[in-house]
Amino acid sequence: MTDKQYNLCVDNFSDNILRFLVKNLKDRQEAEDILQDVFLKLWEKHKEVDNDKVKAYLFKAAYNTMINTINHNKLIDNIEIKDTVTINAQNAHSDIRDILSDALNLLSSLQKASLLLRDYEGYSYNEIGQILNITEENVKINIFRARQKMKKYIGSIDNII
Amino acid sequence: MKKITKDNYPAYFIDFIEGKLSKEEEKTLEDFLEENPKLKEELQEYSPEIYLKAEENIHYEKKEELKRGNIYIIPQFIRYASIAAAIILAFILIKPHIFNAKQEETSSQKEIALIEQKIDNKKIVAKEVILDKGKEKKIIAKTRIRKEKENINKEKLEKAEPLLNKEEIVEKKEGEKVEEIIYKETTSIVYYKEFEDIDFNNAQIVEVTNMIVKDSVENNKKGIMPFEKFAKQVKYNFDKGKDYVETKIEWTQENIVDPIVRTKDRLDNIIYRKEITKR
Numbered sequence: 001m002t003d004k005q006y007n008l009c010v011d012n013f014s015d016n017i018l019r020f021l022v023k024n025l026k027d028r029q030e031a032e033d034i035l036q037d038v039f040l041k042l043w044e045k046h047k048e049v050d051n052d053k054v055k056a057y058l059f060k061a062a063y064n065t066m067i068n069t070i071n072h073n074k075l076i077d078n079i080e081i082k083d084t085v086t087i088n089a090q091n092a093h094s095d096i097r098d099i100l101s102d103a104l105n106l107l108s109s110l111q112k113a114s115l116l117l118r119d120y121e122g123y124s125y126n127e128i129g130q131i132l133n134i135t136e137e138n139v140k141i142n143i144f145r146a147r148q149k150m151k152k153y154i155g156s157i158d159n160i161i
Numbered sequence: 162m163k164k165i166t167k168d169n170y171p172a173y174f175i176d177f178i179e180g181k182l183s184k185e186e187e188k189t190l191e192d193f194l195e196e197n198p199k200l201k202e203e204l205q206e207y208s209p210e211i212y213l214k215a216e217e218n219i220h221y222e223k224k225e226e227l228k229r230g231n232i233y234i235i236p237q238f239i240r241y242a243s244i245a246a247a248i249i250l251a252f253i254l255i256k257p258h259i260f261n262a263k264q265e266e267t268s269s270q271k272e273i274a275l276i277e278q279k280i281d282n283k284k285i286v287a288k289e290v291i292l293d294k295g296k297e298k299k300i301i302a303k304t305r306i307r308k309e310k311e312n313i314n315k316e317k318l319e320k321a322e323p324l325l326n327k328e329e330i331v332e333k334k335e336g337e338k339v340e341e342i343i344y345k346e347t348t349s350i351v352y353y354k355e356f357e358d359i360d361f362n363n364a365q366i367v368e369v370t371n372m373i374v375k376d377s378v379e380n381n382k383k384g385i386m387p388f389e390k391f392a393k394q395v396k397y398n399f400d401k402g403k404d405y406v407e408t409k410i411e412w413t414q415e416n417i418v419d420p421i422v423r424t425k426d427r428l429d430n431i432i433y434r435k436e437i438t439k440r
C-alpha cells in the first residue's frame with residue numbers, strides 16, 4: 001500500500017480497531033496504546049501490505065498485540081474476577097448496552113474477539129479465522145458459545161428488548 | 162464438512178441456523194441430535210438474535226498523529242526507551258559541540274597567541290587580544306601594515322642622514338624606554354619614535370601621539386608640515402589615521418614651533434615630548 005493509502009487507512013479503520021480493542025479490554029487508554037502500536041507496525045510494513053487486506057491485517061495485529069498485552073499484564077485473572085462481580089450485580093443494570101457490555105466480559109478473549117468481528121465488522125467466519133489464526137470451524141464454535149453465554153447471562157432476550 | 166462430534170457440533174448448529182447445510186448434512190445433524198437429546202435442547206435455546214451493535218460513539222481522536230508526515234506514534238514500550246534514548250542522543254549531540262567548542266577556543270587561542278607572538282617578534286604590543294575570528298583579519302592586516310611601515314622606515318632610515326647622535330638628541334625620562342630615530346628629509350626634520358612599542362589596537366592614536374614633530378624653518382615657510390605629510394602616510398596605512406590626526410591631535414602652529422609637542426592619546430594621556438634641538 002502507498003503512503004496515501006496508509007493515511008486513508010487511518011481515517012477508515014482506526015475507529016473500528018479502537019472499538020474492537022475497547023470492547024475487549026474495557027480500558028480506553030490501553031486500547032489507544034495498542035492502536036498506536038498497531039498502526040506503527042502497519043506503517044513500518046505498509047509497502048508490503050496489500051491494501052485490499054489491510055483491515056484484516058489491522059485486526060489481526062490488534063488482536064495479537066492485545067493478547068500479548070493481556071498476558072503481560074496478567075489481566076485475564078482480573079477479567080475473571082470482574083465477571084463474578086458483574087454477574088452478582090446484573091440486576092442493577094437497566095441499560096441494554098451496559099447489560100451486553102457486561103455479558104461480553106463473561107467471554108474468553110477468543111470468543112469475544114470472534115463475536116465482535118462478526119457483529120461489529122461483519123466479517124465472515126473464514127475471515128475471522130484468518131484474523132484470529134484459528135479455523136473457520138473454531139470461529140463458529142466460539143461464536144456459538146459466546147452467544148450462548150450471553151443469553152445465559154441476560155436470562156431472556158425479552159429482558160433487554 | 163467434517164464429521165459431526167460433541168466437540169464441533171456448534172459449528173453445525175450455526176450453519177444449520179443460517180441455512181448453509183446441505184440436505185445430506187442436515188440429515189447427519191438430525192441423526193446426531195437424536196443420539197444427543199441434550200444438545201438438541203441447546204440448539205433450541207440458542208439465540209442468534211443476541212447481536213452486538215457497534216458503539217458508534219467510540220472514536221479515535223488523534224488520527225492525524227497516526228498519519229504519515231506528522232506521524233509520531235509512541236508505543237507504550239517505546240515511551241520509556243525514548244526517554245533514555247533522548248538523553249543518550251542529547252549527550253551524543255551536545256558532547257561534540259562542547260568538545261568542538263573547546264577545540265575551537267583552543268585553536269582560536271593558539272592563533273591569537275601566534276599573532277601575538279608575531280607581533281612580539283616585531284616588537285608590537287597587542288594589548289587587546291582578539292577574541293574571535295572576525296577580528297583576526299584585522300590584526301593580520303595591521304601586521305601587514307606594520308611591515309609596510311617597517312619597509313618605509315627602513316627605506317627612510319637608509320636614506321636618512323643622522324644629524325645628531327641619538328644620545329645627544331633624546332632626553333629620556335627616568336624609566337622611559339623610548340628609542341628615537343632621527344633622519345632627515347629634504348624639506349623637514351622629522352623625529353618620531355619608531356613603532357617598536359606601539360599598541361596597534363590603538364594604532365591610529367598611539368602612532369601619532371608618540372610622534373614628535375619638529376618642523377623646519379623651510380617647511381614653516383612653505384606651510385607644509387611634516388606632520389601632515391606623515392599623517393597622510395598614516396592614512397594610507399590606517400583608514401582612520403588621518404581623520405584622527407586632524408581632529409584629535411592637539412597641535413597648532415605654535416606646537417610645531419614650540420619645542421614641545423603636546424598630543425593626546427585615546428585614553429587622554431597627555432604625552433609630552435621635549436623638543437629636540439634643531440641643528
